[in-house]
Amino acid sequence: EAGVAQSPRYKIIEKRQSVAFWCNPISGHATLYWYQQILGQGPKLLIQFQNNGVVDDSQLPKDRFSAERLKGVDSTLKIQPAKLEDSAVYLCASSSLPRGIGNTIYFGEGSWLTVV
Amino acid sequence: DQQVKQNSPSLSVQEGRISILNCDYTNSMFDYFLWYKKYPAEGPTFLISISSIKDKNEDGRFTVFLNKSAKHLSLHIVPSQPGDSAVYFCAARSGGYQKVTFGTGTKLQVIP
Numbered sequence: 001e002a003g004v005a006q007s008p009r010y011k012i013i014e015k016r017q018s019v020a021f022w023c024n025p026i027s028g029h030a031t032l033y034w035y036q037q038i039l040g041q042g043p044k045l046l047i048q049f050q051n052n053g054v055v056d057d058s059q060l061p062k063d064r065f066s067a068e069r070l071k072g073v074d075s076t077l078k079i080q081p082a083k084l085e086d087s088a089v090y091l092c093a094s095s096s097l098p099r100g101i102g103n104t105i106y107f108g109e110g111s112w113l114t115v116v
Numbered sequence: 117d118q119q120v121k122q123n124s125p126s127l128s129v130q131e132g133r134i135s136i137l138n139c140d141y142t143n144s145m146f147d148y149f150l151w152y153k154k155y156p157a158e159g160p161t162f163l164i165s166i167s168s169i170k171d172k173n174e175d176g177r178f179t180v181f182l183n184k185s186a187k188h189l190s191l192h193i194v195p196s197q198p199g200d201s202a203v204y205f206c207a208a209r210s211g212g213y214q215k216v217t218f219g220t221g222t223k224l225q226v227i228p
Contacts, residue, residue, distance in 0.1 A: 004159070031214065042120075042205055042218035043160070055213040091159055095214065104150055105216055107159035 002026065004108035006092050012114045018080035021111045025073070025094030032069055033105060034077050035091040043091055049075065082115045089113070119143045120208050122219035130227050135193040137222050139206030142187065146208035150216070151180060151191050154203045163204075164191070196226045 005024040013019050025032050030051050035043035046065065048056040051072040060067070064083070069075040079086055089112050095105040121140045129135045139149075147168045152160035166173040166180045166189070173180050179192045193200055206219040 033216070035218075040220075042122075042220045045215065045217070048213065048215065050213060056215055093159075104162045104165060105214075106162065107152075109157075109159045 004092055004094055004106055006090075006108035006111050008111060009109065010112045010114075012116060013082055015084055015115050016081040018078065019082060019113060020079075021077045021090050021092075021113075023075045023077070023092030023108060025075070025092070026096075026106055029094035029096045029106075030072070031095045031105075032075050033091075033093040033095075034067055034075070035093065035107075037089045037091055037110070039088070046077070046090075079113075082113075084115050087113055087115045118220075119146075120206055120217050120219040122206055122222050124222050125220070126223040126225070128225045128227060129196045131198055132195045135191075135196045135200065135224055135226065137191040137193075137204050137206075137224065139189050139191075139219055140187060141189075141208050143208070143210060143217075144187070145210045146217075148209040149180070149182060149189050150207040150209070151178075152205040152207060152218075153200075154205060154221070160205055193224075196224075198226050198228050200224060201226050 032049045034046045037043045046060045047067045049069040052069045067077045089110040091110045093105045093107045119142050150165040151163040153163045154160040164175050164178045166182050182189045203221045203223045205221045209216050
């Protein structure tokens, strides 16, 4: 079974520029998550999709971050304009339904962003 | 508001001994707890989980204990191996949409 795919793996941009990350979840997984992990901290949920609908984006800085999941499969996360504090690893993850024992979320390798 | 806390940023253990990683939480609505392991330059990988209706779950060398009254869980690794050296994240799930909240992680070093 193929895992969660993310691209690009690494990106360096200047502040005020824009960047986009792409994620392809595990086939059949209805739930897709974007997490931000700053060095030395745990992953922080930015946005959670159930199919192509948003169920939680309470921690997404909506003035600069946006995400979409068209057709309930792939997703993109965009940052515009980027700030220095956006330097982090952006982790995409997915999980299947229904909710139950043993259900867990699976992560991609992450997209490493450095803003200079 | 840090709902999941891992108060030990690092831990060193001799190979063959027991590693105990601790995690505390504040939200009584969490119904499922997970441990993830993360190597450098890789995404976190699922290790073991426990439902809030249980107090212990075991999988090979890994055992997770849950004390609901204390809002505390721990991961035991016995015996510890050098390949276990990684950052371990405690996570907790809540809500109908399975929102998962992570702790800050504990870096485990197993010394040969």
